[in-house]
Amino acid sequence: MEQGTLAELEARVRRLEDQSAITRLIMTYGPAADAGLTSLAGQLWLEDGSYDWDANGTPCHGSADVDSMLQSNGHQNLIAAGIGHFAGPLLIDLDGDSAIAVNYSLIMRRDGGRFYLWRVSAVRWDLSRVDSGWRVRRRTNRLLDETGAGRELFGGTLAEVFGEAAK
Amino acid sequence: MEQGTLAELEARVRRLEDQSAITRLIMTYGPAADAGLTSLAGQLWLEDGSYDWDANGTPCHGSADVDSMLQSNGHQNLIAAGIGHFAGPLLIDLDGDSAIAVNYSLIMRRDGGRFYLWRVSAVRWDLSRVDSGWRVRRRTNRLLDETGAGRELFGGTLAEVFGEAAK
Amino acid sequence: MEQGTLAELEARVRRLEDQSAITRLIMTYGPAADAGLTSLAGQLWLEDGSYDWDANGTPCHGSADVDSMLQSNGHQNLIAAGIGHFAGPLLIDLDGDSAIAVNYSLIMRRDGGRFYLWRVSAVRWDLSRVDSGWRVRRRTNRLLDETGAGRELFGGTLAEVFGEAAK
Numbered sequence: 234m235e236q237g238t239l240a241e242l243e244a245r246v247r248r249l250e251d252q253s254a255i256t257r258l259i260m261t262y263g264p265a266a267d268a269g270l271t272s273l274a275g276q277l278w279l280e281d282g283s284y285d286w287d288a289n290g291t292p293c294h295g296s297a298d299v300d301s302m303l304q305s306n307g308h309q310n311l312i313a314a315g316i317g318h319f320a321g322p323l324l325i326d327l328d329g330d331s332a333i334a335v336n337y338s339l340i341m342r343r344d345g346g347r348f349y350l351w352r353v354s355a356v357r358w359d360l361s362r363v364d365s366g367w368r369v370r371r372r373t374n375r376l377l378d379e380t381g382a383g384r385e386l387f388g389g390t391l392a393e394v395f396g397e398a399a400k
Numbered sequence: 401m402e403q404g405t406l407a408e409l410e411a412r413v414r415r416l417e418d419q420s421a422i423t424r425l426i427m428t429y430g431p432a433a434d435a436g437l438t439s440l441a442g443q444l445w446l447e448d449g450s451y452d453w454d455a456n457g458t459p460c461h462g463s464a465d466v467d468s469m470l471q472s473n474g475h476q477n478l479i480a481a482g483i484g485h486f487a488g489p490l491l492i493d494l495d496g497d498s499a500i501a502v503n504y505s506l507i508m509r510r511d512g513g514r515f516y517l518w519r520v521s522a523v524r525w526d527l528s529r530v531d532s533g534w535r536v537r538r539r540t541n542r543l544l545d546e547t548g549a550g551r552e553l554f555g556g557t558l559a560e561v562f563g564e565a566a567k
Numbered sequence: 568m569e570q571g572t573l574a575e576l577e578a579r580v581r582r583l584e585d586q587s588a589i590t591r592l593i594m595t596y597g598p599a600a601d602a603g604l605t606s607l608a609g610q611l612w613l614e615d616g617s618y619d620w621d622a623n624g625t626p627c628h629g630s631a632d633v634d635s636m637l638q639s640n641g642h643q644n645l646i647a648a649g650i651g652h653f654a655g656p657l658l659i660d661l662d663g664d665s666a667i668a669v670n671y672s673l674i675m676r677r678d679g680g681r682f683y684l685w686r687v688s689a690v691r692w693d694l695s696r697v698d699s700g701w702r703v704r705r706r707t708n709r710l711l712d713e714t715g716a717g718r719e720l721f722g723g724t725l726a727e728v729f730g731e732a733a734k
Binding site: 410416481483508515 | 670
């Protein structure tokens with residue numbers, strides 16, 4: 234087993250803590266969005282971060298804009314009817330004070346007394362470490378449907394993370 | 401990079417281990433429930449823990465009661481027909497020997513040869529560290545449906561975890 | 568709080584890193600399969616690893632065979648129509664240079680403009696640490712349907728992981 238100094242070990246622990254903090258950040262979004270805690274959800278983003286939530290949608294620019302989007306009648310009607318903004322486990326790629334995370338987003342709604350899968354998306358998270366901790370610099374969602382948008386997002390992101398191995 | 405003594409670093413590692421142990425505990429429930437390993441599932445709870453599984457249900461009191469519920473004809477019929485008690489990734493908030501975890505529960509059943517989403521719930525886990533490790537002190541499930549019960553559970557729990565930031 | 572030497576602490580950090588590396592390995596499969604990055608997906612397996620993907624299917628033998636399966640018309644047609652190979656959070660059981668992981672696999676497809684749950688499976692991963700890191704030695708999927716195959720896979724695996732506690 235490789236050993237080292239306390240400083241070397243501390244750097245390894247720091248990487249694990251970064252992964253834990255990023256997981257906590259991302260896993261806060263869904264429950265906050267479902268509960269209508271719009272300010273908490275917005276604060277997950279950098280002030281000048283962005284949320285590109287669909288190939289055919291208008292991205293949110295900045296944490297205040299994410300907050301506003303979640304305060305809109307559209308979102309408020311969704312949560313009144315019952316909805317789950319589920320986020321899957323993360324593939325995290327750390328690079329110092331930046332990170333990329335990849336996961337699936339499943340949004341579930343009600344129809345005739347049953348839940349159904351409304352949107353199934355590929356998600357790429359670009360994250361930055363700032364003084365207050367990790368924040369979302371950019372989130373991109375693309376549907377895993379016949380348009381190929383989700384497939385393309387996953388493909389491009391894995392190519393960036395894995396380089397030659399993804400060829 | 402901040403440094404410190406071996407004892408300080410050990411405390412940071414301990415926190416990461418706690419998160420890992422809590423994840424392992426919670427991720428055991430679904431497979432144990434699906435497989436009918438009722439005793440294993442019950443042992444995840446404290447002897448005097450509780451499982452408040454629905455707004456309109458009668459909570460289980462104690463690990464033996466969770467075990468009994470899973471031995472009931474109701475549950476045994478569900479697993480004979482095929483069922484998946486899926487648990488999503490955790491938002492964990494550690495506080496010494498206690499912790500709160502938040503996630504989604506999706507229960508999937510069969511209907512006419514297809515799987516469908518039977519129950520989609522907000523879940524709050526209250527956990528305690530005892531001599532034998534982490535155990536469930538209380539689990540609360542609420543449907544993310546038009547009743548607003550799931551929304552309320554997520555909202556109240558995030559308010560407790562994030563304080564002012566969740567206002 | 569128990570303390571120890573730097574070497575003891577390093578061994579604990581190593582275990583957490585192993586869990587992180589295994590999570591990264593497994594969470595790469597779905598996005599790679601959905602994006603058609605067949606070589607990347609295949610490389611997650613040992614050269615002589617196996618992928619037993621269904622009780623009634625022919626297992627893939629070796630990483631090259633996983634790559635070939637994903638290049639087949641069958642899989643390519645699935646991804647052209649839109650599909651999500653979602654993997655749930657892991658229950659990990661480390662044992663030196665080997666590990667077992669348990670989770671759920673949900674495969675979602677499109678039908679008439681809506682997503683639906685095509686396959687819901689119990690999954691057991693047998694993993695090995697080799698020079699290049701952790702790799703899949705064997706992956707086994709079994710549907711959580713009325714055949715009881717998924718139930719049996721979860722039951723047998725938990726019995727192996729938890730021993731007497733799973734009786």
